[in-house]
Amino acid sequence: MDTSLLKREADFEWHIPQTGKMRVPGIIYASEELIRDMDNKVFEQVTNVAMLPGIQKASLAMPDAHWGYGFPIGGVAAFDPKLDGVVSAGGVGFDVSCGVRTLLTGLTAAEIEAVKEQLADSLFRAIPAGVGSTGKLHLNQEEMDSMLTGGAYWAVEQGYGLREDLERIEEHGQMKHAKPGEVSEQAKKRQRDEVGTLGSGNHYLEVQKVVEIFDTDVATAFGLREGDAVLSIHCGSRGLGHQIGTDFLRKMVIAAPSYGISLPDRELACAPINSELGRSYLGAMRAAINCALANREVITHLVRQVFADILPKANLTLIYDVSHNTCKVEEHAIDGEKKQLFVHRKGATRAFGPGHQDLPEALKAIGQPVLIGGTMGTASYILVGTSSGEARSFSSSCHGAGRRMSRHQATKQWKGRELIDYLATKGILIRSPSYRGVAEEAPGAYKDVTAVVDAADQAGLSRRVAKLAPMICVKG
């Protein structure tokens, strides 16, 4: 990105001045190097989002921002329903509530090393992954609607997962005000056999080693010690969320003129929050959030079964579960006035600081764990929400490394088989049904996750707690 387009307000804060049809300025949080590496499309998309009705304070981009659909991936925007604010299907994306959960294993990395090959093979067999894979659950209409209302709570009721998991999930595992009746039959049909599946693309399941602690007090509160093994799951609302995205993008693109909304980009398709279509989308989108929460809970159950077989002393407890693609109602202060805003996070993580009322008791004094997925060859990070993040970014932070290269370019540069062999020499076992899929997800296709996390830390969006290195990676 051309830095001359921006006004540097602080080392890690770059402003796009409000001009033309923009209702608010744009703000990108990143280092100069990350900014220079960003596509100019990010500038264009942050600017376009700033033109939407009812947007508050600023159109934001996190340090991992890259070219998305309408909204940049890594985009955050909050809308006031009392000021004709909108909800945007493009601002949430196709994989509604795609997210990460990380579990302590109660084991050291050394204990994993002893059975690593066996564990990798068993996890790959047990967790349905890749194109065309189906889960063990096959839901009828009634079960589908219960799942879409109950989320992870539903999964636990069905015997998948543990009750104590729920308080460590956003919304305590169950998104309120979900309306399965607003979800199309096509979306439900796509999901019928997909509960408990990982999916493909950038989704993964990783066993990781805690290789560095940055904040001992917070790490201890999260249960993290250097040398421990943890496990992370990255996936979302599967076919149901994808179809809801498809259905509502189309409806909103067609309906926008009738609401007097002029879209700078069709993909910014949106509807007033206080409209029939806006309410319909919110009901369906919340159902998709529950679908994602149920999905990650069922996969967690499958993981626990594998560990019980191979490493019976393991005790998998949830640190936290975060969602990246959502629109949620939250209270934020705008010019000193507390408002209920509809906060869109598209490829961004909610990052509540200490004292936030929605955090579980055990985390209230510390802040929310912010789980940052890296690549299969580099690292992932655990951060913690900060008090300063509220004013800067509606309590939001980055969500991952962020791509720097297209899938197309990646397959030109790397071969899946060679990559798997190379990573094996580094002690990282990859299991995937597709070599091309692995090549498309090559570590080099992503930004430097450490630079992204450092920028999030330096910008005050969230604070570094621990660094995780991959040991086993199951790719979809």
Add this chain to the structure above:
Amino acid sequence: MLVARRRLETKKGCCGCERSRTSRIPMTKVTNTRWEHFAHEADMGVRGVGVTPAEAFEQAALALTAVVTDPSTVTPSELIEITCGAPDQELLLVDWLNALVYEMATRNMLFGRFEVGINGRRLHGKAWGERVDVARHRPAVEVKGATYTALSVSLDENHNWVAQCVVDV
């Protein structure tokens, strides 16, 4: 609508993109009918080129399949039919591709041959394919949906129809 058997060749495009050109048999006229992928930072662009919008839509569908697997590995043993309508031709392209995404997902199929007829703002399409065989097709990634990003259906400087958009994977 002219129905012709097609021979598929895959080769590298000048810009390094995957390209495929189809030629009619018997060959009466050389066309620029082809599909290709174009880069999007997070995902993949699909582009179909043909002498009519319908041909461009057929080629865009081949490009969609090629996001997942090599279309030439898909045996066209089963036919499904798709009908859709939209307010304009660009939305019609997105609807056509999304209908295929839906059929791929719910039937667990891949498609390797397409025929499209467009009448005004309505489309009738045929897609031939088979169930996913992971060992043979080695599917790289599933497509979540066709998007409105880089969406266009237009004539290029050679008077060929170009139909394209980015798909989310």
